[in-house]
Every structure is written in C-alpha cells, then in structure tokens.
Amino acid sequence: MVATIIPFGSELYFASLLSLDKYNNLLLLISASIGNILGSVFNWLCGYYVNYFIKKPWFPIKKNKIQKGTELFNKYGKWSLLLSWVPFIGDPITFAAGILRYSFLPFLILVSIGKVGRYLVIYFSILWAINIF
Numbered sequence: 001m002v003a004t005i006i007p008f009g010s011e012l013y014f015a016s017l018l019s020l021d022k023y024n025n026l027l028l029l030i031s032a033s034i035g036n037i038l039g040s041v042f043n044w045l046c047g048y049y050v051n052y053f054i055k056k057p058w059f060p061i062k063k064n065k066i067q068k069g070t071e072l073f074n075k076y077g078k079w080s081l082l083l084s085w086v087p088f089i090g091d092p093i094t095f096a097a098g099i100l101r102y103s104f105l106p107f108l109i110l111v112s113i114g115k116v117g118r119y120l121v122i123y124f125s126i127l128w129a130i131n132i133f
Contacts, residue, residue, distance in 0.1 A: 010036060011122055018126040029116075029123050036115045037108070040084050040094040044107055047098020061095075069096035078102065081110035085118040 014032045017023055050066070053059050069092025073080050081097060084090040097107050 043094040044098035047095040082114040
C-alpha cells in the first residue's frame with residue numbers, strides 16, 4: 001500500500017518516459033498498467049488472508065482503515081473497483097475486496113479497466129501536449 005503513502009509516482013514516471021520519445025509507447029502503457037494491476041492483486045491477496053494476522057499486535061494496518069475500505073466497498077459494491085486507481089482510496093478498496101472474498105476474475109477485470117483507463121488518459125494527454133508544443 002505504498003502507493004497510498006506516495007501517490008502519483010507511477011503517473012509522473014510514465015508521463016516522463018512518454019515525453020522522452022525514446023521508448024515504445026505501447027510497451028510503456030502495457031508495463032505501467034500491468035505493474036499497477038499487480039499491485040492491486042497484491043492488495044486483494046493481503047486482504048484475502050488478513051484474518052490470519054489482523055489480531056496480531058504487530059499487524060501494521062489499523063482496524064479503522066480496514067473498516068473504511070470495507071464500508072466503501074459495501075456501499076458501492078463491485079463498481080467501486082473501477083476507482084482502484086484513485087490515490088488514498090484505491091488501495092483500501094482493493095484490500096477490502098480481498099477481505100470480503102470478492103471473486104478474483106471480476107475483481108481483476110474491473111481493476112484492469114480502471115487502471116488501464118487511467119494510463120490511457122495520461123497517454124493521450126501527453127501525446128496531445130507533445131503535438132501542441
């Protein structure tokens with residue numbers, strides 16, 4: 001859940017690499033998307049197995065954070081996974097999906113739509129900006 005602590009890092013890096021025009025843009029888009037999707041899968045897995053650790057005194061995540069993510073997921077359901085790219089709320093939502101044992105395949109599809117969509121917006125914004133300047 002490092003992305004929650006330091007948001008926007010991958011977006012800035014992705015935009016910087018695109019603007020250099022030294023790399024294959026499609027490969028950059030695919031790599032950034034897959035990396036972010038895998039981060040959400042990791043959150044889901046952590047949530048899925050959290051019940052084994054949540055009562056341990058060393059467990060680093062506070063119950064109120066887990067409760068907040070769970071409430072968001074319960075309130076908006078599976079569609080909240082489309083917001084998995086949003087800083088500060090995306091990681092708790094994907095974590096809550098794991099806690100609630102939401103099915104993996106629909107999870108992966110919805111998270112992928114959100115994550116790839118975000119990078120497509122950045123991709124086309126950078127290409128548009130490059131063509132203007």
